[in-house]
Amino acid sequence: MGSFCIKKAFLVWRHSISRWWVNLIVLTCIFSADSLLARGLPEWTAEERAQLKKGTLIPGASLLVGEASTLPDLKIAPEPEVPSIEPVVPESDYDPKVIPEEHLADYFSAESSKNGRFLIDPQRLLSKQESLDREGFLEYHADDSEVDIRMYLFDAQQEIPAPYTLEKLVAERYSNSPLTAIVFCFLGDPTRNVITFGGADAASLSKIEVKKIHDSVKMKALEKSDPSAQVESFIVQLSIKLFWLEKTMIDVKAAATPVSLKARNGAGEKEKSVTQKGSLSKIVPYFLYIIVGLLGTALCFFAIGMGWLLWQRNKSYHFPVMELPRRLEADYAAGVGAVLAFHNKLGSPSSQRDQVPDYLTKM
Numbered sequence: 001m002g003s004f005c006i007k008k009a010f011l012v013w014r015h016s017i018s019r020w021w022v023n024l025i026v027l028t029c030i031f032s033a034d035s036l037l038a039r040g041l042p043e044w045t046a047e048e049r050a051q052l053k054k055g056t057l058i059p060g061a062s063l064l065v066g067e068a069s070t071l072p073d074l075k076i077a078p079e080p081e082v083p084s085i086e087p088v089v090p091e092s093d094y095d096p097k098v099i100p101e102e103h104l105a106d107y108f109s110a111e112s113s114k115n116g117r118f119l120i121d122p123q124r125l126l127s128k129q130e131s132l133d134r135e136g137f138l139e140y141h142a143d144d145s146e147v148d149i150r151m152y153l154f155d156a157q158q159e160i161p162a163p164y165t166l167e168k169l170v171a172e173r174y175s176n177s178p179l180t181a182i183v184f185c186f187l188g189d190p191t192r193n194v195i196t197f198g199g200a201d202a203a204s205l206s207k208i209e210v211k212k213i214h215d216s217v218k219m220k221a222l223e224k225s226d227p228s229a230q231v232e233s234f235i236v237q238l239s240i241k242l243f244w245l246e247k248t249m250i251d252v253k254a255a256a257t258p259v260s261l262k263a264r265n266g267a268g269e270k271e272k273s274v275t276q277k278g279s280l281s282k283i284v285p286y287f288l289y290i291i292v293g294l295l296g297t298a299l300c301f302f303a304i305g306m307g308w309l310l311w312q313r314n315k316s317y318h319f320p321v322m323e324l325p326r327r328l329e330a331d332y333a334a335g336v337g338a339v340l341a342f343h344n345k346l347g348s349p350s351s352q353r354d355q356v357p358d359y360l361t362k363m
Contacts, residue, residue, distance in 0.1 A: 096157045099123075107152060108164045118142065121153040125187050130228045137235060147242045148180045149235060156188035156227075166194055174198030181242060183234075190221035190230050195238070201249065213241045 044052070051057035099107070106122035118138035121131060134151075142148045160166075166184055174180050177199040186192040195214045197205055220237035221230040 096155060097159050099154065099158050099161065104161065104164065108169055118149060119151050119153065123153070123155065125153055125155060126228060126231070134231060134235065137232075137239075141235075141239045141242075145239070145242055145246060146178065147246055148178070149183065149238060149242070150174075150180055151183045151185050151231075151235065153231075154184065154186050156186050156192075158186065160184070166196055170196055170198035181238065183238070185231060185234065187231065188227040190218050190234060193218060193221070193234065204249075205245075209245070213238070213245070216241060 048057060052059070100123070103122040107120060117135065119131060119135045124131075126134065138149055138151065154160075166182065170182055174182060175198065179197060179199045179201050182196050182198055184194040193214075195210065195217070197210065217234050217237040221234040224230045224233050
């Protein structure tokens with residue numbers, strides 16, 4: 001029991017000693033921090049800053065190798081002189097609504113419509129590959145259709161200057177050209193795109209028809225989010241609409257052209273062939289009805305003939321009942337009589353009558 005108490009007392013004493021050391025260390029750290037804060041952090045002097053820039057002063061060297069006097073002579077390359085940079089003069093603010101003046105001539109001069117290009121993009125708003133792709137499609141459309149497409153490409157917010165308008169451009173550049181669709185395309189905003197037609201037969205197109213084409217191609221372009229893809233969808237849909245427009249115009253011209261001898265070059269043989277073709281074209285819609293009528297008439301005659309034949313085969317003959325004179329008030333003669341029997345309705349009665357001996361006829 002006594003040893004147990006001694007051990008317990010020893011443990012309590014050791015625990016108190018360890019706690020005392022911990023408290024002493026914590027207090028020492030706190031007092032050291034307060035003294036450092038009171039003295040403040042070291043600062044560079046102006047002379048030390050100059051030596052540091054020249055490279056003659058190495059920060060922390062005294063801590064690594066001892067006193068600075070014992071350091072070997074170090075040859076430090078001087079810092080290269082920094083060339084003086086002239087202040088950059090800020091350029092004038094870019095206005096996204098203004099078309100640069102150096103590009104106006106490329107858009108609206110006479111050469112822009114005579115250079116053979118179908119995509120006019122002097123500002124290089126599309127990349128080189130995108131521009132080649134769109135130009136290639138417009139050339140393919142021009143080879144396949146009589147109605148060309150000329151597309152003038154502007155930025156989304158750019159405004160056309162007052163002296164220049166789409167109507168003026170069409171009147172000056174495309175009045176004597178074949179029928180052409182002129183498009184002012186604003187890259188990134190298809191709702192601002194404008195379509196008009198110039199050249200031959202442009203006056204025959206109604207505003208309603210042009211508006212339908214414009215609405216259709218605009219809605220197709222708005223299905224895309226990328227500006228380049230919008231341009232592609234726009235011109236593809238416009239190409240399809242122009243194909244149907246061209247077909248409609250051809251049909252209208254064909255219907256409006258009078259069918260006469262002079263309208264067919266005045267040639268006699270051609271006039272005759274045209275007249276025959278015209279008469280055939282009038283008969284062709286009724287050709288089916290004529291065939292059906294002829295077949296119906298033939299079937300009627302066939303039915304009548306078959307009915308007449310059946311009636312002839314099933315025809316019956318009725319012989320009159322003859323009243324014979326009575327002989328000696330008797331109904332019949334003894335052993336004398338004749339029976340008529342017909343076995344074949346197609347043969348004559350005389351050929352079917354039973355032959356009897358001649359002596360019976362003498363009685």
